[in-house]
Amino acid sequence: MLSWFLKYRLIRIQARANPRREDERFVHAALEKAGFLPARASLYFAWRTALATTIVAVLLSSAAVSYAYASDDVLPRTPLYSIRQTVEDVAEQMVPQNLKSRIQAQNVERRIKEAHLLVAKKQPLPAFHRQLLLRPERVSSTRALALETMRQKREGIKQAQASSTQALKK
Amino acid sequence: MEKRHFETFYQRFFGRIYKFVFYRVGGNREWARDLTQDIFLKAFEAFERYDPARGEVAWIYTIARNHISNAYAKVRPTTDLEEVEDHIRVSTDARETSVTRDEEKRLLAAILELPSDDAQLISMKYLEGWSFDELVEILGKKSGALRVQANRAMKKLRIIILAKKRISS
Numbered sequence: 001m002l003s004w005f006l007k008y009r010l011i012r013i014q015a016r017a018n019p020r021r022e023d024e025r026f027v028h029a030a031l032e033k034a035g036f037l038p039a040r041a042s043l044y045f046a047w048r049t050a051l052a053t054t055i056v057a058v059l060l061s062s063a064a065v066s067y068a069y070a071s072d073d074v075l076p077r078t079p080l081y082s083i084r085q086t087v088e089d090v091a092e093q094m095v096p097q098n099l100k101s102r103i104q105a106q107n108v109e110r111r112i113k114e115a116h117l118l119v120a121k122k123q124p125l126p127a128f129h130r131q132l133l134l135r136p137e138r139v140s141s142t143r144a145l146a147l148e149t150m151r152q153k154r155e156g157i158k159q160a161q162a163s164s165t166q167a168l169k170k
Numbered sequence: 171m172e173k174r175h176f177e178t179f180y181q182r183f184f185g186r187i188y189k190f191v192f193y194r195v196g197g198n199r200e201w202a203r204d205l206t207q208d209i210f211l212k213a214f215e216a217f218e219r220y221d222p223a224r225g226e227v228a229w230i231y232t233i234a235r236n237h238i239s240n241a242y243a244k245v246r247p248t249t250d251l252e253e254v255e256d257h258i259r260v261s262t263d264a265r266e267t268s269v270t271r272d273e274e275k276r277l278l279a280a281i282l283e284l285p286s287d288d289a290q291l292i293s294m295k296y297l298e299g300w301s302f303d304e305l306v307e308i309l310g311k312k313s314g315a316l317r318v319q320a321n322r323a324m325k326k327l328r329i330i331i332l333a334k335k336r337i338s339s
Binding site for chain 2 (some may be wrong): 034
């Protein structure tokens with residue numbers, strides 16, 4: 001057996017004898033209790049508090065983001081509406097080029113839905129929502145493209161429905 | 171030495187003292203941490219009386235060795251204290267399966283067959299992780315002499331292991 005291999009095996013045994021974290025904590029706590037070592041608990045507590053705060057913040061923010069994105073109660077001029085816009089913008093930036101128009105179309109659909117909800121609640125419509133309802137052709141070119149995609153999609157569905165109805169009649 | 175330096179001292183030696191104790195109590199972690207705790211409590215109480223000229227490694231090592239000897243004397247008064255000081259005990263604790271793996275058990279048993287000086291040096295250097303500079307302080311020998319001794323001890327260990335393998339096969 002080579003001497004370096006022997007050394008390696010001995011060092012591996014040494015590694016198994018390393019104190020575990022709980023051993024280290026146990027001895028440190030005893031010395032700390034006796035006043036021989038400064039309190040480390042405060043640092044440990046601060047670390048744990050920071051971790052817990054971060055977890056809670058992440059959970060709350062993810063819940064808030066989900067709510068802001070999905071809820072019908074989140075409409076223009078409500079505090080969470082900006083979160084919805086941010087999520088939509090990020091999604092639009094992140095998706096591949098070939099899926100961008102679909103996302104834009106979805107966003108326009110959401111705006112139309114929002115506009116209808118605002119009308120139903122008798123709340124004033126923001127400029128974009130008003131334009132979307134009254135003069136969809138004046139919406140910016142990106143949105144217009146999205147609208148066109150959406151229109152084509154709807155027409156495609158209508159045609160498919162018509163053909164399937166005809167097929168049933170026959 | 172001033173007590174405010176104790177924390178640095180503790181952080182420097184905790185791991186090695188724990189390992190030193192661990193091997194001498196048969197790999198029993200609970201006992202190892204209790205004894206390690208007592209050793210550092212003793213060290214703190216004597217910290218102001220400690221003479222830096224003597225070397226802190228040799229100082230804490232002496233405290234640890236004496237404390238283990240006393241602990242063994244209380245538990246088993248008939249134990250040969252020198253044997254306890256110098257030898258590594260193979261774990262009999264069923265929970266410490268990692269330490270008692272067959273191959274490692276054979277290796278530890280082979281170390282016990284070395285002359286006591288060599289066994290002590292090999293275990294301190296390779297199982298407990300003391301550096302040669304620290305071993306100079308603890309064992310009171312020159313660094314060059316320790317390196318030569320370690321080299322020879324490793325060769326002897328190799329021969330013992332090979333001989334055992336031949337017998338078993």
